[in-house]
Amino acid sequence: MSVSEQEFTNELKRKREVINQALPGALSPVQHQRLKDAMSHYPLAGGKRLRPILAMIMADGISQSGERTIPFGCALELVHNFTLVHDDIMDNDDLRRGIQTVHKAYDIPTAIIAGDALFSLAFEVISTTKTNDGTLRKIIGDTARTVRVIAEGQQMDMEFENRKDVSEAEYLEMIGKKTAVFFSLATKGGALIANGTEIQVEKAEEYGYSLGMGFQIKDDILGVLGDEKTTGKPVGSDIRNGKKTLIAVKALENLKGAEKNSFLEIFGKQDAGEKEIEDAKRLLEKCGAIEYAQKKAEEFSSTAKKALAVLKESKDKKLLEEFADFVTYRNL
């Protein structure tokens, strides 16, 4: 049994559609029209829906119960979008994937409230999950803890911007908190809803965590090498912002002498021109920092796949394996 890239892409599309269909219903309890519009601004504008899809496949892989994860999956999207709304206020960004950010399209107070309301709505939706009440208690505790840890990761990330000496270990701890725990919540939640065994739940969590680590490192690579049109991210912004990604951490370690000085002149320079960004990219490639990051992402992807040993062979298991590879070879 194996899945082709085409089958994998089709499965993702099919499951994404399921979540897209369910999301308007998840938002329906909100009565205040303007607040509802602000809350719907991102969630109904599309997205990859990676977290709910992962929860669904995991639950299918364990007991063909992917359908039962839909409310939980919607809640993951609501939480994800709530963090985006608040992040955009904090970063003072005007655009997200080509559309106006919520605080620009509405106003800052409305965006703060819309984020808060998306977050509470997520728990409302989770509380309707068709699972036994004991499992629900676990999922609620896990979800709440995860969002709190994400907040801690965001705080670390912000503070790294004002530091020169971030180590690889610190970077990995930060993305573990900011990104990987969220993927592990998705896969662990899927396993819990599917009534997985204790070891299956544990390994599902490990799988999601490693996959999330690979995902974030690849995200940072795409922030340097990616095509703005496909990724939706302004290329060079991480360099201009002096963002302490794994690539930057490694480059600051590898570069010496004149090359290091050249890089440091551009790194963190808000008004760096296109030529300077090109120069910085060349230095990042030349010193091996990008290759190092790509390798690291692939290691995490490989660790993720190993955690799947507790699942019986199935098409869903293959999809999960493919998913772990996908996050490191994707270009968007």
Add this chain to the structure above:
Amino acid sequence: MSVSEQEFTNELKRKREVINQALPGALSPVQHQRLKDAMSHYPLAGGKRLRPILAMIMADGISQSGERTIPFGCALELVHNFTLVHDDIMDNDDLRRGIQTVHKAYDIPTAIIAGDALFSLAFEVISTTKTNDGTLRKIIGDTARTVRVIAEGQQMDMEFENRKDVSEAEYLEMIGKKTAVFFSLATKGGALIANGTEIQVEKAEEYGYSLGMGFQIKDDILGVLGDEKTTGKPVGSDIRNGKKTLIAVKALENLKGAEKNSFLEIFGKQDAGEKEIEDAKRLLEKCGAIEYAQKKAEEFSSTAKKALAVLKESKDKKLLEEFADFVTYRNL
């Protein structure tokens, strides 16, 4: 059986102390020190703790199980403080009850994250409540729905600031969403944790709702007549901000001719002087708007007490009756 004002005050103090003791433990899972400090800034600076105290007395009144409500009560305080942190950003306030607001003492991004993290921590804490899992599912759903409705109420409140024609019905709907549902969550949650009968849970919710309505109307009265030193609220700010309280709604209805014009000249005038504020207060009293609001608050308090008929006679029931009166006769 009856409770004296002294006994009531002592009981409140004793229960407030229980919550004050428990709160640092509720905040202990947070690892990031600066974020933890920002999160603790309000909750550990004191407060009336009215919501947890209400949950505790209600649970005692039903089955002497007030102690089991402590985690839920801490969660109510975390949610309450999370809304304060975000409110203060939206209102751009520098001070809250004599201490710096979180976004002033730290910065706006940290305050946004601290609010989000307080909110998630609330659900973490609730998920540890010693109650059966089915009850927990209800409490989670109720809490999440309540916060979402509070967000809708805040949004209404903000929009009223830019409107001239708010009706009494609209005002009552707004404070129902912004304030009363939160008190009803406290008392309903207390009844659920105490394994109250269906009718007890329903009436506990009604009690908290009516009490919350009375509380908010009285709050608005204190905003006009109160002593800044005891209430911690700058007197006259509601008048300067043109806040559509019940008093203002009623005054705009009752005042005529020259008096109405005088009031309208001061109402919403950000730089109104002390003499102008005194003039506006005199007009509010003279036209009967304050008396009307006080009467309305007392009506809600009386409705609240009626809902207590489903509880057997006990000291706790007396405390709840006293509590309903307290919210309308308090001066802080």
